[in-house]
Amino acid sequence: MTLDVGVLGYRFMGKAHANAMARLPMFFPDAPEINREVLVGRDEEALSEATDRLGFSRTTTDPTEAIESVDVFYNLGPNFVHPEYSIEALEAGVPVFCEKPLAPTMEEAEGMAEAASEAGVPNGCAFNYRFVPAIQYARNLIEAGELGEIYHVRGRYLQDWLVDPEAPWAWRLDEELAGSGALGDLGAHTIDLARFLVGDVEGEISEISGRLRTFTDERPTEDGETREVTVDDAYLATAEFEGGAVGSFEASRNANGRKNDHTIEIEGSKGSLKFSLERLNELEYKREGARGFETVLVTDSDDPYIDHWWPPGHVIGWEHTFVHENYEFLSAVDSGGEFAPSFEDGLATQRVLAAIEESDESGERVSLD
Amino acid sequence: MTLDVGVLGYRFMGKAHANAMARLPMFFPDAPEINREVLVGRDEEALSEATDRLGFSRTTTDPTEAIESVDVFYNLGPNFVHPEYSIEALEAGVPVFCEKPLAPTMEEAEGMAEAASEAGVPNGCAFNYRFVPAIQYARNLIEAGELGEIYHVRGRYLQDWLVDPEAPWAWRLDEELAGSGALGDLGAHTIDLARFLVGDVEGEISEISGRLRTFTDERPTEDGETREVTVDDAYLATAEFEGGAVGSFEASRNANGRKNDHTIEIEGSKGSLKFSLERLNELEYKREGARGFETVLVTDSDDPYIDHWWPPGHVIGWEHTFVHENYEFLSAVDSGGEFAPSFEDGLATQRVLAAIEESDESGERVSLD
Amino acid sequence: MTLDVGVLGYRFMGKAHANAMARLPMFFPDAPEINREVLVGRDEEALSEATDRLGFSRTTTDPTEAIESVDVFYNLGPNFVHPEYSIEALEAGVPVFCEKPLAPTMEEAEGMAEAASEAGVPNGCAFNYRFVPAIQYARNLIEAGELGEIYHVRGRYLQDWLVDPEAPWAWRLDEELAGSGALGDLGAHTIDLARFLVGDVEGEISEISGRLRTFTDERPTEDGETREVTVDDAYLATAEFEGGAVGSFEASRNANGRKNDHTIEIEGSKGSLKFSLERLNELEYKREGARGFETVLVTDSDDPYIDHWWPPGHVIGWEHTFVHENYEFLSAVDSGGEFAPSFEDGLATQRVLAAIEESDESGERVSLD
Amino acid sequence: MTLDVGVLGYRFMGKAHANAMARLPMFFPDAPEINREVLVGRDEEALSEATDRLGFSRTTTDPTEAIESVDVFYNLGPNFVHPEYSIEALEAGVPVFCEKPLAPTMEEAEGMAEAASEAGVPNGCAFNYRFVPAIQYARNLIEAGELGEIYHVRGRYLQDWLVDPEAPWAWRLDEELAGSGALGDLGAHTIDLARFLVGDVEGEISEISGRLRTFTDERPTEDGETREVTVDDAYLATAEFEGGAVGSFEASRNANGRKNDHTIEIEGSKGSLKFSLERLNELEYKREGARGFETVLVTDSDDPYIDHWWPPGHVIGWEHTFVHENYEFLSAVDSGGEFAPSFEDGLATQRVLAAIEESDESGERVSLD
Incomplete structure (x- = not known):
């Protein structure tokens, strides 16, 4: 099965993760097959340019639409968009990978962790230095x-x-x-x-x-x-x-x-x-x-x-x-x-x-x- | 125009160059478009596995056939195969990129440089540390x-x-x-x-x-x-x-x-x-x-x-x-x-x-x- | 004029200062002439051995006697002997050099600083790393x-x-x-x-x-x-x-x-x-x-x-x-x-x-x- | 027995050795007692100043006179004075310590080594980095x-x-x-x-x-x-x-x-x-x-x-x-x-x-x- 991936955010972190995904087949042949399905953003022009460059199939400006159509959701936007869409995805049973720090406030972070716990699907917080x-x-x-x-x-x-x-x-x-x-x-x-x-x-x-x-x-x-x-x-x-x-x-x-x-x-x-x-x-x-x-x-x-x-x-x-x-x-x-x-x-x-x-x-x- | 690339060699250097080619579109958008067309080797099984992993379209065990069908030829085999196929490609007007050192003997190296000079097409020797x-x-x-x-x-x-x-x-x-x-x-x-x-x-x-x-x-x-x-x-x-x-x-x-x-x-x-x-x-x-x-x-x-x-x-x-x-x-x-x-x-x-x-x-x- | 120097303490710090004094004539010819007059301690045997080795003229087990007979007093003993003899020397108008930290308690340290201020003679605290x-x-x-x-x-x-x-x-x-x-x-x-x-x-x-x-x-x-x-x-x-x-x-x-x-x-x-x-x-x-x-x-x-x-x-x-x-x-x-x-x-x-x-x-x- | 030491040369190396000798009693109490007896040079004024500063008892401008009056001879002069006075001292049975390189020519160096061998007294060449x-x-x-x-x-x-x-x-x-x-x-x-x-x-x-x-x-x-x-x-x-x-x-x-x-x-x-x-x-x-x-x-x-x-x-x-x-x-x-x-x-x-x-x-x- 190929995993359809949706990514919100296409600047520094979007590029870092898109590159990572693109390199898996050659270097980690036992990684699951993925499809960079959809890139989510607000500025349509910049989004369109990034979609081509980062190798995604399509764009959307509607995170909800993206969440509903993918197997995995990467929330790489600025801090204040972390809670809403991460929780939305988790409630839809979609695994979420979210940038750090988890949320702007402790309350929101607790809400996200609770949603993750209830969803029972893999969820990740982007502390990449663990992987050095x-x-x-x-x-x-x-x-x-x-x-x-x-x-x-x-x-x-x-x-x-x-x-x-x-x-x-x-x-x-x-x-x-x-x-x-x-x-x-x-x-x-x-x-x-x-x-x-x-x-x-x-x-x-x-x-x-x-x-x-x-x-x-x-x-x-x-x-x-x-x-x-x-x-x-x-x-x-x-x-x-x-x-x-x-x-x-x-x-x-x-x-x-x-x-x-x-x-x-x-x-x-x-x-x-x-x-x-x-x-x-x-x-x-x-x-x-x-x-x-x-x-x-x-x-x-x-x-x-x-x-x-x-x-x-x-x-x-x-x-x-x-x-x-x-x-x-x-x-x-x-x-x-x-x-x-x-x-x-x-x-x-x-x-x-x-x-x-x-x-x-x-x-x-x-x-x- | 998309450049069809043929590569002889699929181990250490083959992997390093295939990876490099794969990364150009995302990081060097003004690089020419290329097609990893054909991977050349002798061991068909290993070659076939590498072709999939390194993202080539097809394989051949016949370097000449490869040379004739591509726009660029990478000669990444062991030293003793450098002269013959590099010269063959150059004489066919195909640009060649060759691993170092250029050839087993000075005579062969001189022959290769002469062929390159006569061909008048781009030719490269793989001194990658110039690019640090x-x-x-x-x-x-x-x-x-x-x-x-x-x-x-x-x-x-x-x-x-x-x-x-x-x-x-x-x-x-x-x-x-x-x-x-x-x-x-x-x-x-x-x-x-x-x-x-x-x-x-x-x-x-x-x-x-x-x-x-x-x-x-x-x-x-x-x-x-x-x-x-x-x-x-x-x-x-x-x-x-x-x-x-x-x-x-x-x-x-x-x-x-x-x-x-x-x-x-x-x-x-x-x-x-x-x-x-x-x-x-x-x-x-x-x-x-x-x-x-x-x-x-x-x-x-x-x-x-x-x-x-x-x-x-x-x-x-x-x-x-x-x-x-x-x-x-x-x-x-x-x-x-x-x-x-x-x-x-x-x-x-x-x-x-x-x-x-x-x-x-x-x-x-x-x-x- | 040659300065008569008295030093209380003959272990690590005593040795470090005695060595320093011994080297002045050769390397700092404009330093004042000094006489390593008296070394003060309690253990007479160890004191006697150190006096020879460190180049002092004589020993005493009585700090007060030493203070009265010298132009400069070095208080290099353990922390708890800093206040009494430093103040005694200052009150006698004898410049004092004291190991760090200045005193066991803030009250004592304040007393020492006050004595130094009233004495109006040079006084030093041994922060030698300033002199790197x-x-x-x-x-x-x-x-x-x-x-x-x-x-x-x-x-x-x-x-x-x-x-x-x-x-x-x-x-x-x-x-x-x-x-x-x-x-x-x-x-x-x-x-x-x-x-x-x-x-x-x-x-x-x-x-x-x-x-x-x-x-x-x-x-x-x-x-x-x-x-x-x-x-x-x-x-x-x-x-x-x-x-x-x-x-x-x-x-x-x-x-x-x-x-x-x-x-x-x-x-x-x-x-x-x-x-x-x-x-x-x-x-x-x-x-x-x-x-x-x-x-x-x-x-x-x-x-x-x-x-x-x-x-x-x-x-x-x-x-x-x-x-x-x-x-x-x-x-x-x-x-x-x-x-x-x-x-x-x-x-x-x-x-x-x-x-x-x-x-x-x-x-x-x-x-x- | 106290060793009388004569030193030819009073600049960089003279200072380095005089300092070393001066420090022995405090740090190497089992070293032999020495007397910095005589400093040898040509410029009487500079020599006299150095003699005081480096702690020697007297000066001479005549190396031979010095050699005859000491137990050990340090030849710290420029290269071209190494052979003559080192050999002279060795022939007089006086141990010699000589700066490096040993001599201006191989012939002279061989002569010095031969003299040392015949004299049968301690002789040293100044490779101080062995002592790091x-x-x-x-x-x-x-x-x-x-x-x-x-x-x-x-x-x-x-x-x-x-x-x-x-x-x-x-x-x-x-x-x-x-x-x-x-x-x-x-x-x-x-x-x-x-x-x-x-x-x-x-x-x-x-x-x-x-x-x-x-x-x-x-x-x-x-x-x-x-x-x-x-x-x-x-x-x-x-x-x-x-x-x-x-x-x-x-x-x-x-x-x-x-x-x-x-x-x-x-x-x-x-x-x-x-x-x-x-x-x-x-x-x-x-x-x-x-x-x-x-x-x-x-x-x-x-x-x-x-x-x-x-x-x-x-x-x-x-x-x-x-x-x-x-x-x-x-x-x-x-x-x-x-x-x-x-x-x-x-x-x-x-x-x-x-x-x-x-x-x-x-x-x-x-x-x-």
Whole structure:
């Protein structure tokens, strides 16, 4: 059976997922066959151009129509369209893959997770960095106890595209449209990776202190005016896990010189790990008994997903995480299996982000029990 | 017009090029339309499986038949099949893209370059590392004089897949079948990159001393016997360019701990560069007036080819070099333009490799004037 | 005039300072002449051995007697002896150099700073990392505005000597004797460096949230028993500076694989910096207009203090920071000038450490205004 | 017994050795007692100033007088004064420590080694990089077989102080005065380290091809004229060891962006090593069974010489190599034991340098059997 796929959103994420789908037959021959059936958007001209380029069969401006005609629905639109159409699809029994963060508010995120639970169909939240081979290799080490008891989890995601105070205003800087700033856009990835990597041994984050910061309060618009920035440029947090490890988390769009520096460091009684997204083929690993960190190029044929690609040392890129993610999600849809990260995972991360915001406002530590 | 493409070879290189062709429409919409028409091989079963997976329309075991029916011919077979079918295609006026090194012998390489010159159609030699954005960025710096007068060119390509003396014998270790070892397989890439990067300012290598070395003379075969290794495990060379710069070159398959470490370093009176293939998104650049090397992540939207892909910091992989290469070659075919690296470039590199072998045998410096 | 110097403490810090004093004549010929007059301790045998080895003229077990007979007094004993003898010396008009953190309690630290203020003689707190050439170079860049407006200050100090849960109990793990754990021992250095580097442009830390953590609650003693650990193994904090920058701070003695990794990162609107103590000759500097971080080897002849040592690229070590520190302090004593970091600086850092402890207990952000 | 030491030369090397001697009592209490008796030079004023600063008892302008009055003689003058006074001292039965390279010519070097052999007293050649703890740790790994069979030895020493074509002429650029350029000054260190590290398992270099290059033929003098440069700016060589390993060697004073980058890489069947002098506390080690290089900070208490210094992670500097070297040499003098690297080692290295020069001239490989 060929799965008809509908995708809402055709810009950055639409392109990343369409590319991933297009590559499955050549590299993951056991993936289910799919048909890029319909691309959903509002601007008909741009939509039409994208449909051709991204290899879809047709367009629609009506999400409901799309949902009714497909086997799988990808909700890759901006944050505020996540709840309505994701729930609509789930209620129609259509598996849904939704961008992160899951929803603009905790209430909506809870509604989505509930709908997913009731629908009983595969559902996914787009934390693609779980599908970096080096990250999966890291998780396997932790699961196997190679790091021993976990003491420290350190995650930060640094970019610099807002470092210039004269950089123009954009919709991503508006709380109504974007929900939050660095916290939701970047922090969501970090919190999810922390959960993915140490969740099985350390449980959830049980308690957190957070801080948000907007460095530039207003920015110029195209028409020569200025407009207020209503989201955070950076967040910082310190946390405790149920199992006793401590965590420190941070993200910024004002970190001069960092393009996409998503760094995760984990230290345990037996070993330690370091990872940076800008060098995503590598994992720094301090083994038990070793004297320092070893630079592991995670491109050997028995590393996660690598046998589908190229020989050792022939590095992969950022986009490959989407291929792995789509492979797993579509396989789950095809087989009726489970997929993680699910809406439940999206909700769990959102709960942490909300606690950071609450702590920022109250100045107090927030319990997540 | 849609170009019908025929490809001889369906393993590692066949897959790399088929993938590249498949990705052009989505990422390089101005590339010519192509039809993966026919895949050429000898093992019908394997060929048939590959044809489906790699998205070709049909198979043939007869290269001549393929050549006659296509607009472009890719010769991706082992070294010893390069001359015959490349020349056959060129004589038929069919543009040819051929794997490196160009040919098993200098005589054959000269024949191929001559055929290419007479045919007057686009022809390409598969030095894909020219198409790494960081390498093109590096070349632009050199062309613009940012490094000043060039003093040093240092290139080495280190792998470790033969480091175990008990690693099994394979056809790549036989001179008859493979031509040479590390020299032709890895050294060809290094010499071509040196020519690409500094050729316009320093000219060709004018004189070279070389040394070959086989560390393990015989290796076990599957049937419990041992078989002689007749190619080099490593080569070393020192050279002088026409412009006065000196070069040192090296490759090995016995460099324990290095998976695909192709490193190029260039030092000039004003600035310097370092590049490693294992971190191919990065270039280390010592600018004029700076105090040290700056790590440039060559993923900005105005970096070579990057606007076709993803936002800054979203790194690309090894395979992307093939997409860029195919884009340029097929565009040249479509427009009737020129493509580099051509057979002439393949021959120029082969001339250097032959001089290294000659010097290894004679123990004397070899002039390339 | 030759300055007679008395030093209380003859272990790690005693050796570091005695070595520094011994090296001044050869490398800093304009430093005042000094006489290592008297070494103060309790264990007469160990004291006597150290006196010979460290080049002192005589010993005493009576600090008061030492104070009365010298021109300068170094208080390098454990934390709990800092207040009494430092104040005694200051009241006698003797310049004092005291180890960090300044005192076990805020009250005592305030008493010491007050005594220093009233005495009007040079006084120093032992934050030796201010005297790393790369750190002074960094500070000069910030002062000159090369980083623009400061957004982020990130500091962490990671060691791993307690990572083994079976590592033995020691006096440093007892709150009575040591005051605090990683916070006072390591965090004091980080907070002082943050103040030193950005204090002039960002002012003091105005508000902070902190968290302490003890991973191993009890440890084995030599007699086969176990004893409670009453200090922190790690601290984490997020902060805001008066000028608007945010800071994140962390230290641990359980960071597997890190020996002495004191890292400072500062990001501003125009440029950024990174420093790690394990590579103390280097500064990573993202200049305005550059594309990435430049690795500056801060060993050129016009770099701070370097003209006293060796030619460019001949790296110095950890101990050299003590030579620079002693040079500055003793010169201030000799000339009657001022020295920083002073007791006032020690107090300012202690105020931040106390706020971190207070925040850890209350779970609330603490204002430092 | 206190050893009276005489030192010829009071500039860079004189200072480095005087400092080393001064530090022995505090850090190496079992070193023999020495008296910095006499400093030898020609410029009486400069000599007198240095004598005070470097802690010598008296000066002389007559080397012979010095030799007759001391127990040990350090010959740290320029190359051309090495043979005469070293031989004079040896013939007087005085142990000699001599700067590298041993002599201006092979004949003189042979004469010195012969004199040393006949004298039967300790004699040393100043290859101080043997005394870097990371280098000794590396050697121990190789001796213990941890790298298995050695395949590759790669050494290069890059500096950039001549990169500017307008940098002034200096005596080091004159063949008469300096012997050679980068080859003798930098290459001597590299060849000695290669011998030290792999000599016991691979034997000597048996055969070598070399190349010298002067990039800037003449340079401005202080009086507005230009003067010819008669030494090499860079050398390159490839070699074979008796045991079968291959080596590649290079040095330059025109390597823009490199201050003192002496890099050694060794690859074997079981493991590999990398070392760079600019980060001399570190060794990159690919262990058997590991997947990549591990960054070892060679500052643990059981690392070579480290227990004399500071706790783990408190890095040492370039000058410490001189302390270790002097400790070993003076201990050998005191005990009548042997010291390496000896004049014999200096001669062995000189033999390789001479072969590189010979090969550069003839264009042919030179055998060293």
